[in-house]
Amino acid sequence: MKTSTAPSPAFAPVKTQRAFEVICEQIRGELAAGTLKTGDKLPAERDLATQFQVSRSALREALRSLEVAGIIRNVKGARGGAFIQSAEPDRIVQAMQDYVHLGSVTLEELTEARIALQDVIVRLACVRATEQDLQDLEAIAEKTKRVTGVEERYQCAVEYYEVLARATKNRIFGIFVDSLSAILHQFVQGPEYETLQETLIQSRLQLVKHLRARDADAAAEEMRKHLGRLHRHVRKNIKGPLAGG
Template identity: 40%
Template sequence: MKEIVPSFLGFAPIAPQRAFEDIASQVRELVARGKLKPGDRLPAERELAAKLNVSRNTLREALRALELSGMIELRKGATGGAFVVPGNSDVVVNGLRDLYHLGAITPKDLTEARIWLEGMVVRIACERLHADELDALDANVHAAAAAYKAGDFAESARLHQRFHTLLGDATRNPVVAILMEGVMEVMGGFVESIGVADNTFTVPSRRRLLKLLRERNADAAAAEMVRFLERLHAVYMERWNNRRPANDSQGV
């Protein structure tokens, strides 16, 4: 990994009253312009603070904020420093989770958006997924059913959640996949908070869906998913409104 020389990047001195925002803005701008790329190390702390005309404490606060935003990674040790990282979904997922916990996203918003999103996801996945991805979905359904039969409800719920993110990945669109991951992460927390009522319709629906996916019947596959989610979320919203936690985990 190469360290970037400050003069090559065009860092400019910072106005003290806007130091925190300006440091982050300059780093983001340099990434956007391609002057900083994933794997690049920012200049050493002392040199960068001097170039920006800020204290090292101010610089550290800005770098920690950039790390939280998923732009850089701070590493310790002789070979450490601030490194630009490849993009990942953590920031979006954490942002959606925070919005849910803050009340900006309600359970009704979440369930409604999920139904719309997954109807689209199934249509795209039906066109794009490969045979090995169909096999992975099939294996997931079998594993979830086995876990539930064995009484491992937490594992069953995890596998059910994974089924949906596998579908998101099969769209081969990172925006859609990240949104699917984020929605399912928040949904998992919502389900955990209310408990999931035992049901007998999840696995049969999964098997019907897989058959339709193998037939590349996008309309019928999307309809199957929407019917399943509408039925499942009717149960969820009833439990949410009544606030009665359950002991079993099935669905998601």
């Protein structure tokens, strides 16, 4: 934890029935401007309430909302208070899951987005993957042959996609890949998935060969076929909003 030595955020008085929302917007605005940074401590509740010219209850509602959103964390004790939280990718993953489960996104839309995303990932990996990345991908594919059970093999698949995303050297891809893996987890099951595994494992090993050859077109095509096979499997197991009409 730290106390920022940068200029203090300048909060304006709030005059609205939805005061807590305006407070949240102002604090987010200070984050966007760089006035508030990870680890910074917000002023005490009394001082914040005075700056915003709101009741302590309205201020606390705003702080609770920001805490739920993962923007601040409240620390108790003599040195406690409200601190700006570091970024937590897991919160983004959960938010995307909630959006899919509550919204009208279909499996076709999700698959289309996943194919497009993985196309970019494998093309970047063709350029940026290190020898260690390639060895890790091969090791995971070989490990999948040795483990048994749907869950164990699915976790190997998740790890494979994570390493592939890591090979792009762009952390944002890792967040998106984790989100999609979490959403599809519940639909990857049953003896059919076990039967499909042999084909998927060979596909992953073939993909590494294309990456080693720096053949982006072949790698992208292998991934497209790979995800197409998974799509057909998930289609048989899917229920709920993702199933579409």
